[in-house]
Amino acid sequence: MLYNVNGDLVAADDAAVSVSDRGFQYGDAAFETMRAYGGQVFAWAAHFKRLRSTCNALGIDHGLSESKLRGRVHGTLAANDLADAYVRLTVSRGVQPGKLSPSDDTDPTVVVVTESLPRGGVDGTRVWDDPxxxxxxxxxxxxxxxxxxxxxxxxxxxxxxxxxxxxxxxxxxxxxxxxxxxxxxxxxxxxxxxxxxxxxxxxxxxxxxxxxxxxxxxxxxxxxxxxxxxxxxxxxxxxxxxxxxxxxxxxxxxxxxxxxxxxxxxxxxxxxxxxxxxxxxxxx
Incomplete structure (x- = not known):
């Protein structure tokens, strides 16, 4: 599997972020869990809107347009030849000195992780076994x-x-x-x-x-x-x-x-x- 780390496709075993990243140190990060069907994310606009709302609430400016973020998500799906998948998009405040108060000088970390899921839709297979x-x-x-x-x-x-x-x-x-x-x-x-x-x-x-x-x-x-x-x-x-x-x-x-x-x-x-x-x- 390939993950997208700050715009670069990296083998899953080699994908990493710094231990100084505020997402790791303090949970200072936003994320969206999405589902792709047929190679496209379901309700992308709603997910992006909620991600933007979370980033605004945290005061994180990731500096990426909607089209760039979507491009990274779909590029990661394509690189892994995945049509039906779980997708997690994470935006952290990035690496900063070990102080609780964040710095205004941010260099956010943006990561896209994908995993295969069964086909969805009318002819699909549900991901849970029992009620x-x-x-x-x-x-x-x-x-x-x-x-x-x-x-x-x-x-x-x-x-x-x-x-x-x-x-x-x-x-x-x-x-x-x-x-x-x-x-x-x-x-x-x-x-x-x-x-x-x-x-x-x-x-x-x-x-x-x-x-x-x-x-x-x-x-x-x-x-x-x-x-x-x-x-x-x-x-x-x-x-x-x-x-x-x-x-x-x-x-x-x-x-x-x-x-x-x-x-x-x-x-x-x-x-x-x-x-x-x-x-x-x-x-x-």
Whole structure:
């Protein structure tokens, strides 16, 4: 495999960044996890917009245009002869003296990593084997006032600690200080009750997932009623169905949440099909 490190294609075993890089030292970096279908990144514009938002929140000016970043991503896919892949684009503040306060003189580190995934779309293969097992964890979601919820940064300890707390479950559901459901460690949360699709609203400490956005757009298009709001674990446990979304899983149904079990995921399956059809039309 070849990775793109600051514009140069480097063999994966030789790809490296400095131990003085602030992304390594402090988690002072932005990243996007994307998925390529048929050689092109799905919803690139939405991913770039979120990356730009994260970089703005951190005050990182990577100095690269959208077309240059996209060129590095697709160039890395092409160099590895990958049509269907996981893609991670990282932008750190770069190498600076070992002080907590960043310098205004930045030389950002930009890295693109790709890994093969199965074909997506209508004739594709999902990347998960079974519906997810999910648990509520004691680890609270970091408040937006402490770390911007809309920023996708290398500071991922909140999610890591949540996953540790979840034990052998596939995903951890984090609550805020008032006991409201926010999101999973690496996913957004949806549930269906009496035919209405519900998901925590973005006025909570919720990362605005690109797949979350795509699912809501598709739900609106095919006429599924939507409600974004504030919910408790009890709302999820008493729902008719529960599912999770993220870039690699797309739409993943939940089999068990804490002590609750779900026998169906009809709306989730309908939306998973809609996502597959959208991917098929756009990329294959």
């Amino acid at each position: 997810a097992t999910v648990r509520t964890v004691d680890v609270e979601r970091v408040r937006d006032a402490a770390l911007p919820a809309t920023a996708k940064t290398h500071n991922y300890l909140n999610g890591i600690l949540a996953r540790i707390d979840a034990g052998d479950a596939d995903e951890a559901i984090m609550l805020d200080a008032r006991g409201r459901v926010t999101e999973g460690a690496t996913s957004n949360v949806f549930f269906v009750d009496d035919g209405v699709l519900h998901t925590p609203s973005l006025d909570l400490d919720v990362l605005p997932g690109v797949t979350r956005w795509a699912v809501l757009e598709l739900a609106d298009t095919i006429g599924i009623p939507i409600e974004e709001g504030h919910y408790t674990p009890r709302d999820l446990r008493h729902a008719d169905e529960l599912f999770l979304t993220n870039t690699t899983w797309e739409v993943r149904p939940v089999a068990t949440y804490d002590h609750a079990t779900y026998d169906t995921c009809k709306v989730g399956a309908r939306l998973a099909r809609a996502v597959a059809e959208e991917v098929e039309e756009r990329h294959y």
